[in-house]
Amino acid sequence: MSQNSSPAWGTASRVSAAVLGGYGLSYASTAFLSTFLPMARADRVAVASLLCFAVYTAAVIYVFAARSAARAWIVLLGMGILLGLATWLAGDYAVRP
Amino acid sequence: MNLRRAMAGLHTWGGLLPSWLLFVIFFAGSLACFDKELERWMRPDLPVAAEATAASSLSLDQVRDWLLSKAPDAHALYIHGPAPRQPFWWAGYVPADEGEFQSFALDPVSGAPLQETVGGAFFFSLHYDLNAGTPGLYIVGMAAMFMLVALVSGIIIHRRIFKDFFTLRPGANGQRAWLDAHNLFGVTGLPFHLMIAYTGLAIFVSLYMPAGVQTAYRGDAMAFYGDAMSLFHREETHRPAAPAASLDALLADAQTRWGGAQPGWISVEHPADEAAVVEFRREGRTRVSDYQWTLAYDAASGELLHEQTPYAGGYYVYTWLSGLHMAQFGGHFVRFCYLLLGLAGCAMLVGGLRVWVSKREARGGRGLVLVRALNGAVVGGLPLASLALLYGNRLLPAQLVHRGRAETLVFFGAWALVAAWVVWRRHRLGNDRRMLALGSLLALGLPLLNLLLTPGNSLLASLPRGDWALAAIDLALLVVGLACGLLARRRPAAVPAPRRARRDALGEGA
Numbered sequence: 001m002s003q004n005s006s007p008a009w010g011t012a013s014r015v016s017a018a019v020l021g022g023y024g025l026s027y028a029s030t031a032f033l034s035t036f037l038p039m040a041r042a043d044r045v046a047v048a049s050l051l052c053f054a055v056y057t058a059a060v061i062y063v064f065a066a067r068s069a070a071r072a073w074i075v076l077l078g079m080g081i082l083l084g085l086a087t088w089l090a091g092d093y094a095v096r097p
Numbered sequence: 098m099n100l101r102r103a104m105a106g107l108h109t110w111g112g113l114l115p116s117w118l119l120f121v122i123f124f125a126g127s128l129a130c131f132d133k134e135l136e137r138w139m140r141p142d143l144p145v146a147a148e149a150t151a152a153s154s155l156s157l158d159q160v161r162d163w164l165l166s167k168a169p170d171a172h173a174l175y176i177h178g179p180a181p182r183q184p185f186w187w188a189g190y191v192p193a194d195e196g197e198f199q200s201f202a203l204d205p206v207s208g209a210p211l212q213e214t215v216g217g218a219f220f221f222s223l224h225y226d227l228n229a230g231t232p233g234l235y236i237v238g239m240a241a242m243f244m245l246v247a248l249v250s251g252i253i254i255h256r257r258i259f260k261d262f263f264t265l266r267p268g269a270n271g272q273r274a275w276l277d278a279h280n281l282f283g284v285t286g287l288p289f290h291l292m293i294a295y296t297g298l299a300i301f302v303s304l305y306m307p308a309g310v311q312t313a314y315r316g317d318a319m320a321f322y323g324d325a326m327s328l329f330h331r332e333e334t335h336r337p338a339a340p341a342a343s344l345d346a347l348l349a350d351a352q353t354r355w356g357g358a359q360p361g362w363i364s365v366e367h368p369a370d371e372a373a374v375v376e377f378r379r380e381g382r383t384r385v386s387d388y389q390w391t392l393a394y395d396a397a398s399g400e401l402l403h404e405q406t407p408y409a410g411g412y413y414v415y416t417w418l419s420g421l422h423m424a425q426f427g428g429h430f431v432r433f434c435y436l437l438l439g440l441a442g443c444a445m446l447v448g449g450l451r452v453w454v455s456k457r458e459a460r461g462g463r464g465l466v467l468v469r470a471l472n473g474a475v476v477g478g479l480p481l482a483s484l485a486l487l488y489g490n491r492l493l494p495a496q497l498v499h500r501g502r503a504e505t506l507v508f509f510g511a512w513a514l515v516a517a518w519v520v521w522r523r524h525r526l527g528n529d530r531r532m533l534a535l536g537s538l539l540a541l542g543l544p545l546l547n548l549l550l551t552p553g554n555s556l557l558a559s560l561p562r563g564d565w566a567l568a569a570i571d572l573a574l575l576v577v578g579l580a581c582g583l584l585a586r587r588r589p590a591a592v593p594a595p596r597r598a599r600r601d602a603l604g605e606g607a
Contacts, residue, residue: 030308039410042324045309046411050418052306053298057245064107064250065100087312094312 127439135217279448540578
């Protein structure tokens with residue numbers, strides 16, 4: 001928590017980072033793995049989807065372990081944007097059989 | 098911030114928030130392990146002789162014709178014949194407008210519909226969607242995510258995980274003893290709890306996480322399932338159907354192809370259409386991943402259109418994980434283990450809630466009255482409401498219209514009554530003892546009621562004929578009743594707390 005914000009604000013920020021940011025990151029990771037895993041299309045989707053809850057859990061744990069709420073937001077958003085961008089750039093590579 | 102302290106806060110608050118919901122899910126899921134046995138207990142109008150033979154005089158064609166006489170333009174028909182744990186027919190249809198599924202339990206001898214009941218399926222549905230449809234599925238999913246986080250943070254804060262496992266101090270003060278109990282059940286059940294939370298989420302992953310299908314299939318879920326589980330589908334032509342082939346003859350063909358296995362659900366897609374398709378699914382109940390080996394036939398010519406290939410790769414992993422959750426692979430032994438582990442989960446939740454309460458009883462804290470009231474309303478209310486449902490099942494008139502809905506009303510009505518009583522008495526002591534005593538009376542009364550109203554199903558009849566599936570429910574009720582009675586007698590009226598703190602706790606909210 002940064003020094004110029006109240007503990008309540010820091011906690012609220014962490015909770016929303018965990019719930020929303022965590023879901024966003026697990027969404028992006030599922031899209032990324034569904035695109036890039038070296039498997040057949042249906043297998044990529046199944047494996048990537050089944051892993052999403054582990055990603056979500058790890059993200060929530062990280063958010064509360066992080067040194068500050070701001071840092072947690074930056075890491076989650078950064079990773080989510082990177083994964084999402086890679087998926088978007090891959091284009092139709094995602095729908096290969 | 099210190100990692101362990103951060104995780105302790107996460108565990109305390111992230112664990113407290115969903116714990117009443119998780120108690121409902123765990124309790125209902127534990128009962129749902131024996132949903133078919135409960136269902137049989139809740140159908141006292143089932144003929145006993147039929148169970149002895151398990152052979153039905155009805156044919157598949159008769160059941161199909163009965164369904165078509167009720168809904169000639171049905172979108173789809175579903176039929177399940179008698180099975181060892183379910184000695185009656187299920188027959189149902191999806192109406193032409195694809196509205197709510199209509200299903201009927203049929204007497205295996207006469208073919209007449211049995212009296213309506215929510216049956217053991219009530220607890221199954223309460224377990225996964227709180228009987229609230231799709232919104233309920235999302236709420237249960239969120240609770241399961243909270244549980245995963247609470248489990249992982251619980252492991253991190255528990256530095257002496259092995260040593261504490263052998264520590265139980267029932268004589269210690271309230272908080273310490275409840276913490277020991279919470280740790281004991283939490284640590285013994287940990288592999289099960291991790292598995293059951295994760296696999297429970299996995300079952301509805303397509304609902305919770307659509308990203309994969311949206312990315313790699315551009316949102317076409319049917320194409321994904323076509324690839325993953327080799328499903329067959331034939332569109333309607335909107336031309337009338339030719340006379341249908343005999344379902345019994347097609348089933349005989351399917352069973353030859355399966356090497357004699359028993360059928361599970363049998364369906365007829367758009368039966369009134371020229372493109373009608375009959376599908377037979379194999380009842381596979383010995384492996385974790387239940388490969389259904391679905392055979393699709395043309396409903397008129399009887400030509401085999403499609404044979405499902407075994408699940409492979411990622412979808413096999415999915416069916417294996419969901420099979421692990423649903424406990425249909427190892428017979429009664431596995432079901433019983435899941436029941437005990439599920440109840441251990443309930444005990445862990447109750448222990449955790451009591452730690453929260455006794456910690457704040459000792460030093461005062463906000464929300465104490467609310468948490469205590471919720472504990473009583475949910476931990477006490479749900480089991481009492483479940484017993485009330487079984488009373489409703491026996492006492493509601495047999496021919497009541499919407500009898501199933503009336504049973505549901507009895508369940509939620511009883512629960513609301515208990516909750517209101519707990520809230521009314523929130524500042525008084527001894528609520529737990531009174532609820533235990535009431536539970537004891539209700540549970541002991543049920544086998545007696547069974548004897549008075551439906552003697553053919555009572556212990557005096559089921560035990561001599563070796564009908565253990567039926568007798569087990571009555572016996573379990575007797576055990577639960579005796580255990581609650583003993584606890585109600587032995588339990589001290591209140592956990593002693595320091596005087597000043599108790600005054601704070603009682604004064605709060607007054």
